[in-house]
Amino acid sequence: MSAPHDMSVAELSAALQARQLSSVEVTRAFLERVTRHQADLNAFISITAEAALVEAAQADARLRAKDAGPLTGVPIAHKDIFCTRGEKTTCGSRMLANFVSPYDATVVERLRAAGVVMLGKTNMDEFAMGSSNETSFFGPVKNPWDVARVPGGSSGGSAAAVAARLTPAATATDTGGSIRQPAALCGVTGLKPTYGRVSRFGMVAFASSLDQGGLITRSAEDAALLLGAMAGFDERDSTSVELPVPDYNGVLGQPIKGLKIGVLKEFFDKGLDPEIEQHIRAALDLLRSQGAVIKDVSLPNLPLSVPTYYVVAPAECSSNLARFDGVRYGHRCDNPRDLLDLYQRSRGEGFGAEVKRRIMTGTYVLSAGYYDAFYLKAQRVRQLISNDFERAFHEVDVVIGPTTPTTAFELGAKTSDPVTMYLNDIYTIGANLAGLPAISLPCGLSHGLPTAMQIIGPHFGEERLLNVAHRYQLESDWHRRVPPGFA
Amino acid sequence: MEWETVIGLEIHAQLATQSKIFSGSATAYGAPANAQANLVDLAYPGVLPVLNAEAVRMAVKFGLAINARVMRRSIFARKNYFYPDLPKGYQISQYELPIVCGGAVDIVLDDGTVKRIDVTRAHLEEDAGKSLHEGIAGLTGVDLNRAGTPLIEIVSEPEMRSAREAIAYMKKIHTLVRYLEICDGNMQEGSFRCDANVSVRARGAEKLGTRAEIKNLNSFRFVEKAINYEVARQIELLEGGGQVVQETRLYDADRAETRSMRSKEEANDYRYFPDPDLLPVEIDQLYIDTVCASLPELPDQKAQRLRQDFALSAYDAGVLTSSAELADYFETVLEKAASIPDIVISPKLAANTIMGELAGLLNRDGIEISGSRVAPAALTKLLARVADGTISGKMAKDVLEAMWEEGTDADAIIEARGWRQITDDSAIAAAIDAVMAANPSQLAQYRSGKDKLFGFFVGQAMKATQGKANPARLNELLKKKLSG
Structure with missing residues (x-):
C-alpha cells in the first residue's frame, strides 16, 4: 500500500473503510507534511492539529462501530474564507487576523457531518481578491512546482497544499477564477460548481452574485465524492437552489461517445501561450478518440468578461465589506478620536492595497451619476455573455478552452500592474458571470510547470463535467504528476 | 402674499411579525440590549439574509386595503451608508421596484368634506438598531435588538395642505394598519412614526417650493406642532427675502422647534443597487387572492355599514370605527340591547355614551377600549335603564362612573343609592x-x-x-x- 499522502480521497476512503489505515494515522501523516512544508510553501494560515486529531479519533470510533460514511476520517483543508466554529477565520486579512467564528459555514458543517477531518485553514488572497496569493496579509503562498513562482489565487493555499500532497483535498471558492486558476497553475483539479449549487452561508462574501464554493482535488473522481457531501439547498442561503443532489460518483465512467464538445474560438486568440494551446489540442484529440465530437463555437461577447467583472465584483465588494467597521469584531484602531476616525483608521489599517482598490472602484461605479454608465451597463453585458453561453449549449454539451493564458508566473512579476494581473482571469470569469459550472484539469507540463484546460458546462451540468474530466483522467496521467521534492 | 402649505408624509409602520425580516430573531419590544440580535443581525462575516414571508404577506395586505397595485415582482436593494447602528453598512430596503405602488385613502376634513390622499408607494425594509449614549461614560453603546425589524414605509403624494390634513391622513393609516393587524400602532415604542416633507408656495403657484424633511416624528401632536412650526419658519424666511434650503431637520419636542440636521450637500450618496443575496419577490394572482380573502372589514366599509344600519352621522361612524375594537364594542352593546324585550336603546344613545362618558373614563385612566372596566353587556344594561326611564341621561353618567369604580352592575348601583328617577x-x-x-x-x-x-x-x-x-x-x- 502506498503512503497516505500518495493516496486520493477515493483510495483513502477505501483504506479507512477496510481499516487498513486509521484516520489518526492518516491525519498524523498529513499534519506532519503540512508542518514540514509550512516554511517553504506558506500554504496554511492556521494548522488545527489538535482539533484534527480529536476529530480523527472520533472518526476511527465511528469506523470501528461501522457507523461511518465514505468520507469519515478523510482529512481535508478549508480555505480560510469558510467560517469554522472555534477556529480563526481570517480571510487572509489583517482585518480578521484574530477573528474566531462562532459558527460553521454550511460547507464546513456538511463536510463535518460527513465525517471529514479538518487539518487547517489554507492561505488565500485577502478577501479572495487576487490572482497570485500575493495580497494575503499572511504572506504569499509558493508554487510547489517552483517556489519562486506564484500558485495563483485566490485559493492559492488550497491549490498548493493539494499539489504538494499536504492534504488530499481542499475546499476553495471561485468568484472570477479563484478555484480554477490556482488549480491550473499548481497542476491539480479545480471544480467551480453552478452558482447556487453550494451554499454560500458562512463563506465570507466578496461578490455575492459571483461567489461559489467548490473544491481543489487531485482528480475529478475525488471532486465528485466531496461535492456530493457539500452541495444542496440551504434555507440559510436564498440563492442556493432547491434541486436534488445527484450521485456524482455514480455517473463517473460513462462513455462519452457522441458527446459534443465546443472549442471556444475566443479563447484561442492572441495572448494564449502556444504550448498551452498545443496541450489542449492534444487533450481534445484524446477526447475525440473516445468518441467525442469536436466543433468550434463562438461567444462573441466573451472578450468583454474582464471589464464587466471588474465593475460588478468591486461594486458588490464595496458593499459587502462595509460591515468591517471596527465596531463589533475584527480589527479596531487604537484610541479612536471619534466615529469617523474609528472607521477610517480601522479600515485603513485592516485592509490591504488590493482590497482598498476594489472598494474604491466599487464605490465609484455605484455612485450617483455613474451607476448607469458602469454598473447598469455591466449588468447588461453580463446578460449578453450569459445569452452567448446559453446559445452555445444548444449546440454543444460542454465547451473547452484554456484555464489561464500562461503557466505560473514569478512572484512579484505582476504586482505593480493590477490590470495585467486581472487579465490572468480572462478565461475563467465568463463562467462566473453566467453562473456556470466549470472544471480545470492539468493537461501537460511546460518547462516543468503545469498547463491546464477548462471545461465549462450548462447550469447544473456538474455530472457531465465530472464525467468528461474523469474520462480524460482515466486516459491520461497529468493529474498524477507530483512536483519534484513533494513525492 | 398668501401662502399654501404642501405636505407629504413617509410613514414607517413596524410590521407585527414574530421574527425579524431577514433573521429568526424575535421582535418583541423592551428586551435587554442585544438580547434579540443573532449573528445575522450582528452582520457577522458570511451570514446571509432570508426573507420572512409573513412580512411580505402583511405588505400585500396593506396594498390591497388601499386599492394599490401589488407588484408581481419587487426587488430588495441595498442602501449603503456607515453608522454604528447599521451593522452591515447598508440597509436592505426596496428602491426601484417596491412591493406596493399607488393606492389612496380618504380623509374627512374639518368641514366634513372628504379628501382623497394618494399613496405613491409602500415598500418593505429593515429597521436599524439604536445608539445608546446614556450610562456609558464617554462611550457610545449599540443596541441591535431593533436592527432587522420589518418596516413598511408608506410614501404619500404631496397632497396635504395643512398640519390638520396631515394628522387626519396619518391617523387614517394608523387605523388601517391596526385593522389589518399588521402593526400594533404603538407610537411611544416607535412602531408607528413618520417623516414629514414640508414646503410652502404662493397660493396658485404650480411649482412646489423647496422642501425640508422633518425626521422621526412619533406622535400626532409632534407632527402637528413640527409642521406648523416649519411652515411658519419657511414663510417668515421667504417673506424676509430669504430662501428655504433643501435639508433634513429634526423636531426638538422640548423646545417645540425644528432644527437643521444635515443639508442636501451633506446628504449621503446611498449607492443603491439590487441586493444580490436576495431573490426578487415574486407574487402570483393566487397568492393575492388568498390574502385578499383574508382581509377584515376595513374602517371605511365599517363606517358605511354603521351609518346605514344605525343611522349614525358620518362623524359618529368615523369616531366609532377609528379602531376595530371600539367598533366591536359599540356593535356588541347594540347586539345585547336587541335581546332585551320591550326596550329600545337608540344607537345614538349608545354612540354618545361610548364616545362621551366611557371614552372620558378610558382616557382618564389611560386604558384601551379592549381593557374597559365596563363590559359591553354591562353598558347595555345601563342604557336600558335610561331607555326605560328608570334613570335620566345625566344620572347615567354617575351610575357609569360608579360601575367603573366598583365593578358592580347598573341595577345594583341604582338600587343601593336610590338613584331612581322621579317620574311621578x-x-x-x-x-x-x-x-x-x-x-x-x-x-x-x-x-x-x-x-x-x-x-x-x-x-x-x-x-x-x-x-x-x-x-x-x-x-x-x-x-x-x-x-x-
Whole structure:
C-alpha cells in the first residue's frame, strides 16, 4: 500500500473503510507534511492539529462501530474564507487576523457531518481578491512546482497544499477564477460548481452574485465524492437552489461517445501561450478518440468578461465589506478620536492595497451619476455573455478552452500592474458571470510547470463535467504528476 | 402674499411579525440590549439574509386595503451608508421596484368634506438598531435588538395642505394598519412614526417650493406642532427675502422647534443597487387572492355599514370605527340591547355614551377600549335603564362612573343609592310649587318676560329632587306652572 499522502480521497476512503489505515494515522501523516512544508510553501494560515486529531479519533470510533460514511476520517483543508466554529477565520486579512467564528459555514458543517477531518485553514488572497496569493496579509503562498513562482489565487493555499500532497483535498471558492486558476497553475483539479449549487452561508462574501464554493482535488473522481457531501439547498442561503443532489460518483465512467464538445474560438486568440494551446489540442484529440465530437463555437461577447467583472465584483465588494467597521469584531484602531476616525483608521489599517482598490472602484461605479454608465451597463453585458453561453449549449454539451493564458508566473512579476494581473482571469470569469459550472484539469507540463484546460458546462451540468474530466483522467496521467521534492 | 402649505408624509409602520425580516430573531419590544440580535443581525462575516414571508404577506395586505397595485415582482436593494447602528453598512430596503405602488385613502376634513390622499408607494425594509449614549461614560453603546425589524414605509403624494390634513391622513393609516393587524400602532415604542416633507408656495403657484424633511416624528401632536412650526419658519424666511434650503431637520419636542440636521450637500450618496443575496419577490394572482380573502372589514366599509344600519352621522361612524375594537364594542352593546324585550336603546344613545362618558373614563385612566372596566353587556344594561326611564341621561353618567369604580352592575348601583328617577308628576309638581313659593321675585321677573330665568327654575327644581326628576317631565310641568 502506498503512503497516505500518495493516496486520493477515493483510495483513502477505501483504506479507512477496510481499516487498513486509521484516520489518526492518516491525519498524523498529513499534519506532519503540512508542518514540514509550512516554511517553504506558506500554504496554511492556521494548522488545527489538535482539533484534527480529536476529530480523527472520533472518526476511527465511528469506523470501528461501522457507523461511518465514505468520507469519515478523510482529512481535508478549508480555505480560510469558510467560517469554522472555534477556529480563526481570517480571510487572509489583517482585518480578521484574530477573528474566531462562532459558527460553521454550511460547507464546513456538511463536510463535518460527513465525517471529514479538518487539518487547517489554507492561505488565500485577502478577501479572495487576487490572482497570485500575493495580497494575503499572511504572506504569499509558493508554487510547489517552483517556489519562486506564484500558485495563483485566490485559493492559492488550497491549490498548493493539494499539489504538494499536504492534504488530499481542499475546499476553495471561485468568484472570477479563484478555484480554477490556482488549480491550473499548481497542476491539480479545480471544480467551480453552478452558482447556487453550494451554499454560500458562512463563506465570507466578496461578490455575492459571483461567489461559489467548490473544491481543489487531485482528480475529478475525488471532486465528485466531496461535492456530493457539500452541495444542496440551504434555507440559510436564498440563492442556493432547491434541486436534488445527484450521485456524482455514480455517473463517473460513462462513455462519452457522441458527446459534443465546443472549442471556444475566443479563447484561442492572441495572448494564449502556444504550448498551452498545443496541450489542449492534444487533450481534445484524446477526447475525440473516445468518441467525442469536436466543433468550434463562438461567444462573441466573451472578450468583454474582464471589464464587466471588474465593475460588478468591486461594486458588490464595496458593499459587502462595509460591515468591517471596527465596531463589533475584527480589527479596531487604537484610541479612536471619534466615529469617523474609528472607521477610517480601522479600515485603513485592516485592509490591504488590493482590497482598498476594489472598494474604491466599487464605490465609484455605484455612485450617483455613474451607476448607469458602469454598473447598469455591466449588468447588461453580463446578460449578453450569459445569452452567448446559453446559445452555445444548444449546440454543444460542454465547451473547452484554456484555464489561464500562461503557466505560473514569478512572484512579484505582476504586482505593480493590477490590470495585467486581472487579465490572468480572462478565461475563467465568463463562467462566473453566467453562473456556470466549470472544471480545470492539468493537461501537460511546460518547462516543468503545469498547463491546464477548462471545461465549462450548462447550469447544473456538474455530472457531465465530472464525467468528461474523469474520462480524460482515466486516459491520461497529468493529474498524477507530483512536483519534484513533494513525492 | 398668501401662502399654501404642501405636505407629504413617509410613514414607517413596524410590521407585527414574530421574527425579524431577514433573521429568526424575535421582535418583541423592551428586551435587554442585544438580547434579540443573532449573528445575522450582528452582520457577522458570511451570514446571509432570508426573507420572512409573513412580512411580505402583511405588505400585500396593506396594498390591497388601499386599492394599490401589488407588484408581481419587487426587488430588495441595498442602501449603503456607515453608522454604528447599521451593522452591515447598508440597509436592505426596496428602491426601484417596491412591493406596493399607488393606492389612496380618504380623509374627512374639518368641514366634513372628504379628501382623497394618494399613496405613491409602500415598500418593505429593515429597521436599524439604536445608539445608546446614556450610562456609558464617554462611550457610545449599540443596541441591535431593533436592527432587522420589518418596516413598511408608506410614501404619500404631496397632497396635504395643512398640519390638520396631515394628522387626519396619518391617523387614517394608523387605523388601517391596526385593522389589518399588521402593526400594533404603538407610537411611544416607535412602531408607528413618520417623516414629514414640508414646503410652502404662493397660493396658485404650480411649482412646489423647496422642501425640508422633518425626521422621526412619533406622535400626532409632534407632527402637528413640527409642521406648523416649519411652515411658519419657511414663510417668515421667504417673506424676509430669504430662501428655504433643501435639508433634513429634526423636531426638538422640548423646545417645540425644528432644527437643521444635515443639508442636501451633506446628504449621503446611498449607492443603491439590487441586493444580490436576495431573490426578487415574486407574487402570483393566487397568492393575492388568498390574502385578499383574508382581509377584515376595513374602517371605511365599517363606517358605511354603521351609518346605514344605525343611522349614525358620518362623524359618529368615523369616531366609532377609528379602531376595530371600539367598533366591536359599540356593535356588541347594540347586539345585547336587541335581546332585551320591550326596550329600545337608540344607537345614538349608545354612540354618545361610548364616545362621551366611557371614552372620558378610558382616557382618564389611560386604558384601551379592549381593557374597559365596563363590559359591553354591562353598558347595555345601563342604557336600558335610561331607555326605560328608570334613570335620566345625566344620572347615567354617575351610575357609569360608579360601575367603573366598583365593578358592580347598573341595577345594583341604582338600587343601593336610590338613584331612581322621579317620574311621578305629583312629586315633581310638589317640588316645583315649593321652588316657586321660595323665589317670588324670580317668578315675578319671569312672568314679566325674562324667559332666561327658566333655567334657574329647572336648576332649583332639580336640586329639590336631588337631581332625580325626569328632566322631560320636569320641563313640561315647570313650563305649565310658571306660565300660571
